[in-house]
Amino acid sequence: MHALKLNVDDTVFDKFLYLLKSLPDGGVEIILDDSVDSEDKIVKKSIDFSKYRIESLSKIENSLKWQKSLRDDWERQ
Secondary structure: OOOOOOOOOHHHHHHHHHHHHOOOOOOOOOOOOOOOOOOOOOOOOOOOHHHOOOOHHHHOOOHHHHHHHHHHHHHHO
């Protein structure tokens, strides 16, 4: 037996599945994989960051100096 993976468009999926099911018994094992999502099915969800308050960054007085110190630390390691 051989394995074959296909990406089938939604417009022909039912017809294609009907064709495969019409083949003689034992000739084809149909394994449906619904994990493949089309871009139409993917729900794009935006996050409203105004709901969150990050107080730890407010303690930084000079952000450029702070970033440089982080980079300096990375270079030393």
